[in-house]
Amino acid sequence: MLRYILNRTLRSILTVVIVFVTVFMLLRFMPLNGYFTDEMLKVSDEQTRMAYLRNQGLLDPPFSQLWRFVKNLFAGDLGRSLTVYPKVPITILLCEKIPVTAAFGAASLVLGMTLGLLMGMFMARYKERLGDTLGTFYVVFVRAVPSLIYLFFIQVWVSGVLKLPLVFYEDRPESWILPTICLSLGSIAWYAIWLRRFMVDEENRDYVKFAMVKGLSKKYVLRRHLFKNAIIPIAIYLPSDILFIISGSLIIESLYAIPGTGGLLTKAIQKQDNNLVQVIVLMYAILSVLGVFLGDLLVAFVDPRIRLTEDEG
Amino acid sequence: MKSETVKNMDVLLRPEKFRAAVFDRTASEEGGFSNYSYWRSTIRTFFRSKFVVFIVALIGMLILMAFLYPALSKTDPGAISTNPMTWNKRPNADHWFGTDSIGRDIWARAWYGTRNSFLLAFFIACSDVGVGTVVGALWGYNKKMDPVMIEIYNVMTNIPSTVYLVLLAYIMNTSFLTLFIAMASRGWIVEARFFRNRILSIRDSEYNVASKCLGTPMRRIVSRNIIPHIVSLIIMETALVIPYSISSEVFLSFIGIGMPVDAVTLGNIVNQGRSSFALHPYQMLLPTAILCVITIAFYVIGNKFADASDPRNHV
Numbered sequence: 001m002l003r004y005i006l007n008r009t010l011r012s013i014l015t016v017v018i019v020f021v022t023v024f025m026l027l028r029f030m031p032l033n034g035y036f037t038d039e040m041l042k043v044s045d046e047q048t049r050m051a052y053l054r055n056q057g058l059l060d061p062p063f064s065q066l067w068r069f070v071k072n073l074f075a076g077d078l079g080r081s082l083t084v085y086p087k088v089p090i091t092i093l094l095c096e097k098i099p100v101t102a103a104f105g106a107a108s109l110v111l112g113m114t115l116g117l118l119m120g121m122f123m124a125r126y127k128e129r130l131g132d133t134l135g136t137f138y139v140v141f142v143r144a145v146p147s148l149i150y151l152f153f154i155q156v157w158v159s160g161v162l163k164l165p166l167v168f169y170e171d172r173p174e175s176w177i178l179p180t181i182c183l184s185l186g187s188i189a190w191y192a193i194w195l196r197r198f199m200v201d202e203e204n205r206d207y208v209k210f211a212m213v214k215g216l217s218k219k220y221v222l223r224r225h226l227f228k229n230a231i232i233p234i235a236i237y238l239p240s241d242i243l244f245i246i247s248g249s250l251i252i253e254s255l256y257a258i259p260g261t262g263g264l265l266t267k268a269i270q271k272q273d274n275n276l277v278q279v280i281v282l283m284y285a286i287l288s289v290l291g292v293f294l295g296d297l298l299v300a301f302v303d304p305r306i307r308l309t310e311d312e313g
Numbered sequence: 314m315k316s317e318t319v320k321n322m323d324v325l326l327r328p329e330k331f332r333a334a335v336f337d338r339t340a341s342e343e344g345g346f347s348n349y350s351y352w353r354s355t356i357r358t359f360f361r362s363k364f365v366v367f368i369v370a371l372i373g374m375l376i377l378m379a380f381l382y383p384a385l386s387k388t389d390p391g392a393i394s395t396n397p398m399t400w401n402k403r404p405n406a407d408h409w410f411g412t413d414s415i416g417r418d419i420w421a422r423a424w425y426g427t428r429n430s431f432l433l434a435f436f437i438a439c440s441d442v443g444v445g446t447v448v449g450a451l452w453g454y455n456k457k458m459d460p461v462m463i464e465i466y467n468v469m470t471n472i473p474s475t476v477y478l479v480l481l482a483y484i485m486n487t488s489f490l491t492l493f494i495a496m497a498s499r500g501w502i503v504e505a506r507f508f509r510n511r512i513l514s515i516r517d518s519e520y521n522v523a524s525k526c527l528g529t530p531m532r533r534i535v536s537r538n539i540i541p542h543i544v545s546l547i548i549m550e551t552a553l554v555i556p557y558s559i560s561s562e563v564f565l566s567f568i569g570i571g572m573p574v575d576a577v578t579l580g581n582i583v584n585q586g587r588s589s590f591a592l593h594p595y596q597m598l599l600p601t602a603i604l605c606v607i608t609i610a611f612y613v614i615g616n617k618f619a620d621a622s623d624p625r626n627h628v
Contacts, residue, residue, distance in 0.1 A: 144612035146560035
């Protein structure tokens with residue numbers, strides 16, 4: 001087990017380094033206009049701009065830029081925002097925004113898993129009946145149609161029907177409801193369709209039949225035998241779910257004007273704020289690698305097969 | 314009673330009623346023949362459901378319309394009107410679905426947009442699946458590629474696809490080509506891994522090992538046992554990548570780094586409709602409907618085809 005964790009940690013560190021360097025190098029191709037604040041673009045001519053870029057070290061070879069970025073990173077300095085929040089240090093911005101995004105992400109992770117698994121159970125129990133058909137329709141819809149479309153209509157119509165606020169207000173807790181549900185719609189579909197298939201496949205397995213033959217009730221078999229086996233694949237899916245929620249937060253945070261990092265990235269791109277884009281993209285990339293890593297550790301923890309083989313070998 | 318039956322049997326089975334069969338060389342060869350054809354059965358299973366027939370017909374009509382309309386109609390989807398009277402018109406006889414905020418005909422724009430978005434998605438799907446199949450086949454047959462390919466796969470899939478697309482679209486000036494590059498540069502690795510796993514599992518499955526032991530040449534195993542499986546997987550994956558690519562284009566337009574504003578794509582049309590939705594909701598109607606139908610149809614077709622191509626579902 002320990003060896004597995006160590007091995008996996010080293011691999012993740014390698015992946016983080018590769019991702020970091022690759023993304024940083026790609027970011028060197030950012031549009032040059034994005035390095036200036038609005039007033040600088042208005043005032044200065046071509047020559048002063050180039051001089052400014054050279055002065056800031058933005059025309060240096062990429063690797064020396066990378067080195068400087070890493071050094072500043074460990075000194076706790078991520079540079080300053082240019083156009084979105086002129087001259088505000090990015091560290092301060094992130095300290096403000098990350099808790100909001102994290103709270104939304106965690107809430108919808110829990111919500112998505114609970115509702116999704118419940119729905120999957122429901123669909124498996126009423127297999128090939130009305131509930132199952134409706135559930136399948138929901139899953140197909142959510143997975144096929146561009147999320148922007150249904151998210152937009154939910155924001156416009158459902159908020160009107162349920163008398164919920166159209167955008168997010170920090171002091172009104174009911175404005176949390178819609179964005180959290182929206183963020184978890186995709187996860188619900190994934191968990192539901194997956195658990196349904198798992199249950200249907202598993203019902204024909206020998207150990208389930210044997211348990212039934214022993215005279216155990218269907219409910220008991222479902223809970224004590226089937227569900228225990230379902231936990232491992234759930235754990236395997238968790239990291240992709242985290243990536244999925246990170247992706248979803250880009251749309252939802254800007255739709256509902258939530259002051260989080262996803263909305264900040266969208267705004268930074270629209271206003272061409274290179275410093276902000278760079279930090280947030282790097283942050284998301286590293287966060288995702290960490291998410292996958294934690295998911296793998298979780299799997300190793302809950303799956304006795306990995307634990308046992310590693311101990312023997 | 315009993316003797317009655319026996320007597321009847323004797324009448325029935327009288328020897329002069331029988332004749333020795335002549336040995337027929339060709340007929341004797343036909344003994345183990347069944348007229349099972351993989352593709353015929355797949356297609357028959359696929360079209361057995363009325364729903365699938367309906368969806369295939371629907372998508373066929375949509376795509377036909379999306380290609381015929383731009384070729385036959387003279388309406389320019391980008392024609393801007395300077396007369397404010399023609400802006401934001403409600404649906405009427407001239408403009409079946411109204412006009413947008415600068416007087417462009419939404420009916421025409423929707424079909425041009427469908428054509429462009431579909432073509433983009435189709436090329437991306439072909440490239441993803443094409444490159445993915447070739448690389449996956451090489452990868453499956455060459456263990457040495459494992460460490461490099463797995464590392465590439467980890468790096469690519471560890472970054473959420475939206476963040477990756479946003480990054481690439483931000484550093485390039487967006488056009489059809491750059492959007493294609495951004496999406497195609499990521500999709501192939503996912504497909505390659507998928508095809509690698511499938512090819513490995515088909516190649517090492519017991520009936521192929523048995524077939525090899527019986528002396529079937531590799532060429533025959535590849536052409537009869539592996540390729541049919543892969544071809545149906547290719548069709549399925551292509552059908553499934555198309556809705557994903559269309560969605561990505563819509564997403565990038567929403568973030569503000571999609572196609573240039575004057576390009577006619579579903580993503581741009583939907584997002585322009587979205588910005589004027591509060592006042593003129595009908596502008597979003599047609600493009601959204603087409604978008605939903607296309608994505609759902611391809612998704613359903615991909616999945617149903619996957620079911621139909623599984624020989625266990627053949628009758």
